[in-house]
Amino acid sequence: MEKSNMVQEEKFGEKDFQTIIGNLLRYGVWISLSVAFIGGIVYLIHNGNQIEDYSVFKENDRNIFEVIATIYNGAIQGNGESLIFTGIIFLFMTPVLRVLLSLFSFLLEKDYLYVGITLIVILIIIISISFGFSH
Template sequence: MNTNIRKQTGDRDIEMLVGRLLRTGVITASCIVFFGGILFLIRHGSAPMPSYHHFAGENTDYTTFAGIFWGAFQLNAKGIIQFGVMILIATPVLRIALSLFGFILEKDLLYVVITTIVLCVMLFSTIGGLKV
């Protein structure tokens, strides 16, 4: 019985930690994007309306980790916004990693294997889309 209570307490602790991680990640990312948006409006709010007839993509500064970090470090509004989006994308990946850690502690081999596969797919699809 003592083992069962300890297992339920451990499960609950991991659930609370995962919930806190998701809440903190979303709130942090939202605050960073909000700050970047305010900074963008301060610096570019009075600029003329762009022409949307022709698509012009962003340069490579905002498609690599180094470019995003450097832009945010220089207080570039677009870099800050992109950094916030990157944190928002990283939040569910960290949630899966934390769940994997919990399943390892519980010694639940089936869920460790399934969660590892899901984590690998998430990391491959997320990092595979960036230009390193």
């Protein structure tokens, strides 16, 4: 009888983790969309009359840390463009946080096969980000 209680407690804990992960995805998307939407409104208020010249492409040679610092400082100052980028970063980070939460869930369940697979996914994400910003 004690063994069945352990199984029920284990399933209850797993269900709680799935609820947390589901809420993370749901609220992460809503928060990122809200921040980007507010940033769009702020951007249009301040730059709505400007005409963009899309015939000229400006390449960015800065590394990821400089870009994130610029976006952070701009968002703190209420810059619309930076708020839009902050929303995009939140949207990108939502599934990354889901993978990290899954890693902790698999560690608690002692499911080492999925811990290994999740670590490989995290490594792929890190490599993708690293090579995406290097020239």
